[in-house]
Amino acid sequence: MTDNMIELHDITKLYGRIVANDNINLNIHRGELMTLLGPSGCGKTTALRCITGQVTPDEGRVFIDGVDVTDVPTHNRELGMVFQNFALFPHMTVFDNVGFPLMIRDMPKPRRREMVMDTLRLIRMETYAEHYPRQLSGGQQQRVGLARALVYHPKVLLLDEPLSNLDAKLREEMRFEIRDLINRLGITAVYVTHDQAEALAMSDRVAVMNAGQIEQVGTPDEIYECPRSKFVADFIGLSNFMLGTVASVESGRAALSVDRVQLMVPADEGTRAGEDQLVFIRPNDIELLPADSDQVQNVFDGTISKLTYLGDKIDYRVLVGEALEVRVQTDGKVRFSKGDRVKVRLPMTHCRVISA
Amino acid sequence: MTVLRQYLQALWRARKSLVYVFLLCFSLLIYMPFLMILLKSVGRGWFGRLWLPPELTTHWYRFAVEVTNIPEISKNTLIIAGLAVIMSTLIGIPTGWAFGRRKIPGKELLMSMILLPRMIPPIAYGLGVAQIFYRTHLINTHFGVALAHVAVCAPYAILVLSTTFEGLDERVLEASAVCGANPWRTFLHVIVPLILPGILSSMIFTFTTSYNEFTLTLMTYGKDTVTLPVRTYIALGEGYWEVTSAMSILLVIPSLLVLFLIQRQVAPEKLVGGFKGV
Numbered sequence: 001m002t003d004n005m006i007e008l009h010d011i012t013k014l015y016g017r018i019v020a021n022d023n024i025n026l027n028i029h030r031g032e033l034m035t036l037l038g039p040s041g042c043g044k045t046t047a048l049r050c051i052t053g054q055v056t057p058d059e060g061r062v063f064i065d066g067v068d069v070t071d072v073p074t075h076n077r078e079l080g081m082v083f084q085n086f087a088l089f090p091h092m093t094v095f096d097n098v099g100f101p102l103m104i105r106d107m108p109k110p111r112r113r114e115m116v117m118d119t120l121r122l123i124r125m126e127t128y129a130e131h132y133p134r135q136l137s138g139g140q141q142q143r144v145g146l147a148r149a150l151v152y153h154p155k156v157l158l159l160d161e162p163l164s165n166l167d168a169k170l171r172e173e174m175r176f177e178i179r180d181l182i183n184r185l186g187i188t189a190v191y192v193t194h195d196q197a198e199a200l201a202m203s204d205r206v207a208v209m210n211a212g213q214i215e216q217v218g219t220p221d222e223i224y225e226c227p228r229s230k231f232v233a234d235f236i237g238l239s240n241f242m243l244g245t246v247a248s249v250e251s252g253r254a255a256l257s258v259d260r261v262q263l264m265v266p267a268d269e270g271t272r273a274g275e276d277q278l279v280f281i282r283p284n285d286i287e288l289l290p291a292d293s294d295q296v297q298n299v300f301d302g303t304i305s306k307l308t309y310l311g312d313k314i315d316y317r318v319l320v321g322e323a324l325e326v327r328v329q330t331d332g333k334v335r336f337s338k339g340d341r342v343k344v345r346l347p348m349t350h351c352r353v354i355s356a
Numbered sequence: 357m358t359v360l361r362q363y364l365q366a367l368w369r370a371r372k373s374l375v376y377v378f379l380l381c382f383s384l385l386i387y388m389p390f391l392m393i394l395l396k397s398v399g400r401g402w403f404g405r406l407w408l409p410p411e412l413t414t415h416w417y418r419f420a421v422e423v424t425n426i427p428e429i430s431k432n433t434l435i436i437a438g439l440a441v442i443m444s445t446l447i448g449i450p451t452g453w454a455f456g457r458r459k460i461p462g463k464e465l466l467m468s469m470i471l472l473p474r475m476i477p478p479i480a481y482g483l484g485v486a487q488i489f490y491r492t493h494l495i496n497t498h499f500g501v502a503l504a505h506v507a508v509c510a511p512y513a514i515l516v517l518s519t520t521f522e523g524l525d526e527r528v529l530e531a532s533a534v535c536g537a538n539p540w541r542t543f544l545h546v547i548v549p550l551i552l553p554g555i556l557s558s559m560i561f562t563f564t565t566s567y568n569e570f571t572l573t574l575m576t577y578g579k580d581t582v583t584l585p586v587r588t589y590i591a592l593g594e595g596y597w598e599v600t601s602a603m604s605i606l607l608v609i610p611s612l613l614v615l616f617l618i619q620r621q622v623a624p625e626k627l628v629g630g631f632k633g634v
Contacts, residue, residue, distance in 0.1 A: 052530075052534055054530055054533070073533075073538075074530075074533040074534055075533045075534075075535075075536050075537055075538045075539075075542075076536075077534075078536070079534050080534070081530075081531065081534040083527050083530075083531060084527075085525070085527055087525065087527040087528045087530065087531040088528070088531075089528060089531075089532070089546060090528070090550070091549045091550055100532070100535050100537075100545070101535040101536050103545075104535060104536045104537045104541060104545075105536060148531075148535065149534075152536070158534075
């Protein structure tokens with residue numbers, strides 16, 4: 001109980017008939033970076049706004065640091081927030097922007113100056129103190145936004161898609177910079193994004209959201225390797241989904257017939273013959289072997305139906321049997337052309353069963 | 357045919373110089389009349405035939421100030437313009453806020469209704485205003501003339517202010533709240549500095565509109581509420597071209613001052629401070 005910095009209890013929020021948050025429960029530990037991940041309209045921003053107080057939930061309570069803040073206005077919640085569009089004050093210099101939270105707290109000027117300059121040094125922007133936001137690049141503006149959010153050592157740092165307005169290369173750099181800063185300060189952070197790569201790279205834990213609900217909460221590793229629903233498997237990384245019927249079960253494995261192909265998959269005790277099961281495998285876990293290969297388990301004859309060169313990897317569509325098409329990504333060390341006959345190996349350990 | 361083609365080709369070749377010729381003609385169109393009244397107002401015995409007046413004098417200015425009671429008339433003009441600015445701003449701020457920041461059904465229709473007084477001929481509009489003012493005894497009052505001006509000033513204020521308020525980023529206000537500012541301090545430290553340039557330019561627009569307004573004043577003024585444009589027109593009727601020219605020049609000076617202010621001091625990027633990118 002006490003090691004939770006933020007607790008969301010049964011949060012429900014409706015906009016007219018649209019359910020933005022449907023009975024959300026989430027605990028965010030002290031000092032961790034929790035990412036709310038999901039497609040647009042999944043309710044992640046509404047959940048964040050319940051934490052900031054810009055949205056009052058219709059039902060449920062919000063706790064920050066053990067205190068029920070559901071009815072506390074935003075400006076009394078002691079939070080720091082970074083916005084997608086930076087939301088700096090255009091009429092203030094970098095120095096005044098970063099000093100704003102301190103000015104609001106009536107901190108004496110010399111102390112304010114000291115803290116602002118310390119924070120600006122933290123983000124390597126101390127030489128830009130007298131610049132106006134319009135004179136800065138997007139990345140610099142976002143660093144100033146970060147400084148403004150951190151300057152008064154808030155309990156929680158909230159980041160609302162902070163990198164979405166930056167170009168791809170800068171985004172990558174800023175990921176590490178933000179992660180590094182949060183590590184150094186040991187602050188609790190809530191990060192909202194729709195970018196799964198960003199979520200996996202930065203988070204201690206990820207809450208995957210869909211249609212107003214939390215689908216799964218776990219470490220990036222858990223979310224990627226053991227997704228508990230088709231939505232999570234599909235949203236995080238690439239997946240081949242195969243729906244099949246269990247033909248037979250024996251000692252921890254099951255034979256699944258998928259489009260006339262017999263696929264061996266892991267099975268738990270409850271698996272019964274005749275059941276339908278949904279299985280997924282990542283395209284980069286599938287191996288393509290020359291047609292004369294002599295491997296046997298989960299190896300099928302296939303034909304390359306389509307291939308796309310992606311630079312560091314090659315994306316193949318392989319037709320197995322008559323109707324099953326799987327997507328395979330390889331590092332390109334062994335290359336095949338369109339129409340080549342190949343053997344496709346779907347290693348059993350990488351075939352994961354989601355409930356049907 | 358070949359002559360025409362050669363002519364067109366010559367024009368085409370000279371197209372860059374032609375731009376300057378057109379610009380020069382346009383400038384003459386705008387500035388020549390102004391130059392005429394300036395020369396007329398300082399010249400004695402000048403009838404526009406010679407290049408410059410034979411003798412320079414300040415006589416007409418003295419005459420204008422003494423005979424037409426310019427101080428009194430200027431006071432009227434400024435009181436009326438001031439009242440019009442205050443009323444237009446008081447109307448413009450809430451209306452502009454509603455237009456700029458709220459979802460209003462039929463917003464476009466409402467906006468065009470507000471702009472309507474600017475579209476119909478002022479003489480027709482003024483006639484209706486005059487009839488109402490005679491019944492309500494608003495004729496020949498500063499408030500009445502200013503109120504008539506508000507009909508054409510307020511649309512400017514509403515237009516300028518709704519654009520200003522529309523540009524106010526909701527996220528910036530949220531940022532202020534998250535930073536710990538209560539609504540009052542957000543208003544004081546964020547909203548006011550961001551909308552001040554818009555309010556000032558709205559006031560300048562309404563001031564010049566009221567200051568220059570002729571037709572509506574003509575329909576609503578009386579002996580106690582003569583304004584500079586109307587007095588200038590009356591002086592013209594009295595037949596003194598030189599005096600009228602001097603009055604026109606005096607009339608123009610405040611407008612030039614305002615123009616100078618807009619250019620130098622009240623440029624939005626100056627007020628907001630480095631708003632413009634480098």
